[in-house]
Structure formats: structure tokens, C-alpha cells
Amino acid sequence: MALRHFLSLGDCSPQELQIIIARAIELKRQLRKGVEHQILKNKVLAMIFEKSSTRTRVSFETAMVQLGGHAIFLSPDDTQLGRGEPVEDTARVLSKMVDGIMIRTFEHAKLKSLAEYSTIPVINGLSDSFHPCQLLADMQTWHEQRGSIQGKAVAWLGDGNNMCHSYITAARLFDFNLRIACPEGYQPDAAILKSSGTHVSISSDPELAARDADLIVTDVWASMGQEAESDTRSEIFRPFQVNAALMSLAKKDALFMHCLPAHRGDEVTAEVIDGLQSVVWEEAGNRLHSQKALLEFLLA
Numbered sequence: 001m002a003l004r005h006f007l008s009l010g011d012c013s014p015q016e017l018q019i020i021i022a023r024a025i026e027l028k029r030q031l032r033k034g035v036e037h038q039i040l041k042n043k044v045l046a047m048i049f050e051k052s053s054t055r056t057r058v059s060f061e062t063a064m065v066q067l068g069g070h071a072i073f074l075s076p077d078d079t080q081l082g083r084g085e086p087v088e089d090t091a092r093v094l095s096k097m098v099d100g101i102m103i104r105t106f107e108h109a110k111l112k113s114l115a116e117y118s119t120i121p122v123i124n125g126l127s128d129s130f131h132p133c134q135l136l137a138d139m140q141t142w143h144e145q146r147g148s149i150q151g152k153a154v155a156w157l158g159d160g161n162n163m164c165h166s167y168i169t170a171a172r173l174f175d176f177n178l179r180i181a182c183p184e185g186y187q188p189d190a191a192i193l194k195s196s197g198t199h200v201s202i203s204s205d206p207e208l209a210a211r212d213a214d215l216i217v218t219d220v221w222a223s224m225g226q227e228a229e230s231d232t233r234s235e236i237f238r239p240f241q242v243n244a245a246l247m248s249l250a251k252k253d254a255l256f257m258h259c260l261p262a263h264r265g266d267e268v269t270a271e272v273i274d275g276l277q278s279v280v281w282e283e284a285g286n287r288l289h290s291q292k293a294l295l296e297f298l299l300a
């Protein structure tokens with residue numbers, strides 16, 4: 001297969017995404033049955049983390065081990081990247097040694113430069129613009145709980161951030177209707193919004209977005225790198241909190257998702273995230289299975 005990267009969901013066709021999710025479900029079933037794999041035997045994934053992570057780090061590292069390979073954790077604190085070695089040089093060096101690169105960083109442009117100079121697959125483990133690996137897990141979780149998401153109504157409440165952008169891309173590729181409710185001034189990027197056309201609508205009315213929705217999704221109000229804005233955002237975003245009253249507007253069997261980490265009492269109440277409609281733990285666990293399918297797709 002020609003060199004492929006996964007910088008955003010749009011790097012895969014709708015058919016390929018369906019194949020990855022079906023494979024994720026199969027790999028999860030096999031893991032439970034004790035089936036062992038050597039699909040990535042002797043393959044090595046370099047994982048560059050310029051931001052914190054629990055799920056992404058643990059799921060990628062575990063995924064590589066379970067597929068017979070190995071992962072190396074690289075932090076800017078103890079690599080030359082942190083001392084100013086250009087990302088283009090890092091890409092060329094890592095390409096000579098390992099089989100794939102996963103990077104979590106700030107500017108999406110950096111990720112693109114890394115991919116441009118890399119001769120091995122590059123995976124976006126979260127940038128300021130997108131978080132496509134999380135969407136694989138979210139779509140897998142929906143599929144396991146409810147079947148196809150085609151034609152369903154998904155409500156996004158809160159910030160027009162990296163997760164929101166990936167939901168916008170997903171709406172087009174998985175053919176669902178996304179209703180975004182964001183405060184004025186915190187809407188998603190206009191070009192990304194436009195790219196999904198009629199699949200997405202936007203307002204600043206949380207109730208409008210939530211009414212009759214099949215799935216309600218939210219995320220932190222201040223993303224990594226926006227810590228200084230936390231207090232201001234906390235006030236502005238308050239009406240967008242996902243609480244029991246908001247959930248009651250959605251369909252009776254609506255699900256709740258959140259990529260985590262969550263702040264109970266801010267973007268979601270404890271009652272909702274720890275309640276019966278919440279599938280956040282399945283969603284988090286599926287990071288492992290969907291990324292195993294992605295790694296197999298890109299590296300095997």
C-alpha cells in the first residue's frame with residue numbers, strides 16, 4: 001500500500017472508516033477470547049507527546065504490544081525536539097528507524113510538516129485542530145450500542161474545538177446530522193464547517209441542538225493550551241452544560257459521550273456522566289481497539 005497518514009478523518013474514505021471500525025469490533029472480540037496477534041511483529045511506533053495524555057498514550061502503547069510490536073514514548077522534555085530540532089529533521093530521522101509516528105501537538109501545521117517529511121505513516125494523536133482517533137472510538141461505540149449512525153441526530157454542546165472539528169468531518173463521512181450549539185465567539189473554524197455542508201447546522205441555542213437528538217456530546221470548555229482562559233470560559237459556557245434537564249430534551253434512548261478527561265459540574269453534571277445514558281467508559285476503552293485496527297491498516 002502507498003504511504004498513508006491519518007492526520008484527520010478525511011484521510012480515509014467512508015468505506016475505509018467502516019472497515020476500520022468493523023475490524024476494531026472484531027479485534028475487541030478476539031482479545032476477549034484470548035486470540036493473540038503478531039500482525040505488527042517487530043514494528044515500532046514512536047509516540048511524540050507535546051501535551052499531556054492518559055488514554056492516547058496508554059491505548060497506543062498497549063495496542064502496539066498486543067499486536068506484537070513496541071512503542072517508544074518521546075517527550076519534548078528529554079528529546080532534541082524540545083531543544084529546537086526542526087520537526088522536518090525529526091521526521092527524516094525517525095523514518096530511518098521506526099515504522100510509524102504518532103504525535104500529539106499544538107499547531108496542526110506542525111503535524112503536516114512532520115507528515116510531509118516522513119516516509120512512514122504519521123497519526124494525529126490530537127492537535128489544536130483535530131482529534132480523529134477519538135472519533136474512531138466514538139463511532140465504534142455508537143455502532144456497538146445502536147448500529148449504523150447514518151441519518152441520526154448528534155448534538156455537540158460547548159466549544160467549537162478540535163473534537164468539534166472532528167465531529168464535523170465525521171458527520172459528512174458517516175452521514176449523520178450534527179447540530180452544534182456554541183457560545184458566540186467560540187464557533188468552529190468556518191472552512192471546516194463549510195466542508196461538511198448540509199450535514200451540519202450551528203446555533204447558540206443548546207436546547208435547539210439537544211431536542212430529539214440521538215447522541216449528545218460535549219468536551220472540556222478549556223482545551224490543553226487554553227488554561228489561562230479557564231475562568232472566563234467557565235462563565236461564558238455555563239448555559240451549555242449537559243445536565244439532566246438538557247438530556248431530557250433528547251430522545252429517550254439517547255446516549256451521552258465525552259472524550260474525557262471531564263470536569264463534573266462544568267461541561268457535564270455527575271448525574272449525566274455517571275448516569276445510565278452515558279457510555280464514556282466504553283468509549284474510552286474503545287480507543288484501544290479502534291487504534292489497533294488503525295495501526296493494522298496503516299502499518300501492517
Ligand code: CP
Nearest residue numbers: 053054055056259260
Ligand atoms: N480523550 C483523550 O484523548 O484522552 P487523553 O488526553 O488522556 O489522551
Ligand code: NVA
Nearest residue numbers: 161219223224259260
Ligand atoms: N479538547 C480537548 C480534548 C482532550 C482529549 C483538548 O484539546 O484538551
